[in-house]
Amino acid sequence: MAPQLKLRELKPGFGAEILDVDLTTADNETLDAVVDTFNQRGAILLRGQEMEPDDLMSFISRFGQPEGHTQKQFTLPGYPEIFILSNREVDGKPIGAHNDGVGWHTDYSYKEEPVKCTMLYAKEVPPEGSDTLLADQCAAYNALSEERKAELDGLKLHHSYQHLMSTREFGRMELSEEMKAANPDVIHPLIRTHPANGRKALWVSTGTVKEIVGMPNPEGLELVDELVDFVTRDEFVHRHKWQVGDILMWDNRCTLHTGTVYDDTKYYRLMHRLWVKGDKPY
Numbered sequence: 001m002a003p004q005l006k007l008r009e010l011k012p013g014f015g016a017e018i019l020d021v022d023l024t025t026a027d028n029e030t031l032d033a034v035v036d037t038f039n040q041r042g043a044i045l046l047r048g049q050e051m052e053p054d055d056l057m058s059f060i061s062r063f064g065q066p067e068g069h070t071q072k073q074f075t076l077p078g079y080p081e082i083f084i085l086s087n088r089e090v091d092g093k094p095i096g097a098h099n100d101g102v103g104w105h106t107d108y109s110y111k112e113e114p115v116k117c118t119m120l121y122a123k124e125v126p127p128e129g130s131d132t133l134l135a136d137q138c139a140a141y142n143a144l145s146e147e148r149k150a151e152l153d154g155l156k157l158h159h160s161y162q163h164l165m166s167t168r169e170f171g172r173m174e175l176s177e178e179m180k181a182a183n184p185d186v187i188h189p190l191i192r193t194h195p196a197n198g199r200k201a202l203w204v205s206t207g208t209v210k211e212i213v214g215m216p217n218p219e220g221l222e223l224v225d226e227l228v229d230f231v232t233r234d235e236f237v238h239r240h241k242w243q244v245g246d247i248l249m250w251d252n253r254c255t256l257h258t259g260t261v262y263d264d265t266k267y268y269r270l271m272h273r274l275w276v277k278g279d280k281p282y
């Protein structure tokens with residue numbers, strides 16, 4: 001019989017904190033139940049974990065194949081699938097990407113097969129600021145009227161890495177021809193079906209979205225903004241306040257997320273980020 005995990009919802013109907021599990025010593029059945037909880041709940045949190053890079057790799061592999069990162073310069077030496085988010089510098093050089101995830105988005109949406117899940121492991125956190133916010137896109141979809149669902153059903157979004165990197169607030173950059181060729185634009189549905197549980201999500205995003213296919217701008221992007229405002233209303237959002245040792249994982253197939261800024265003249269933040277390969281949205 002599958003072990004019964006002790007759970008506390010992150011928000012009514014969304015996400016779960018999993019209590020009393022040490023990921024480095026838990027047995028296979030418990031770890032399978034952790035993966036199952038992730039697939040059903042949209043996000044999971046485990047606090048007080050002490051994870052070496054090999055532990056992170058072994059745990060993330062239970063969710064699927066770890067995915068590499070578009071920007072290679074901030075991966076942990078020897079671990080190409082562990083990306084460093086930080087404002088720390090060593091010998092005057094940044095060791096990680098700073099404010100990389102600020103702005104509502106879903107990870108890797110500029111790829112044909114966006115990542116299924118994102119995991120952040122907190123190694124150093126400011127005492128204030130730097131929260132991560134998660135929006136439940138299934139709850140937002142379910143809150144739409146049947147008429148609105150029918151209007152939105154079938155719409156497609158044009159996602160572009162080039163657009164993201166030339167318009168984002170932090171870390172804007174000109175892409176090399178090689179990077180452009182490796183990241184061609186893609187088209188994804190606005191309403192996405194979750195492959196593990198069949199639930200529908202209002203899978204809108206910002207940053208990578210250049211237009212709604214077949215709808216001229218500015219109307220198209222105004223609709224995108226309106227939908228992002230809707231999905232990120234307080235009633236659909238969980239605010240995570242970090243502690244060192246937290247593992248927070250969210251399901252990019254049904255959530256939107258954003259990092260938030262902090263006083264980087266006073267505090268340091270250091271996170272390890274890992275991704276898992278996903279499949280083509282439908």
Ligand code: SIN
Binds near residue numbers: 101102130131
């Ligand atoms: C991300 O968007 O990948 C990171 C979010 C955060 O740093 O809080």
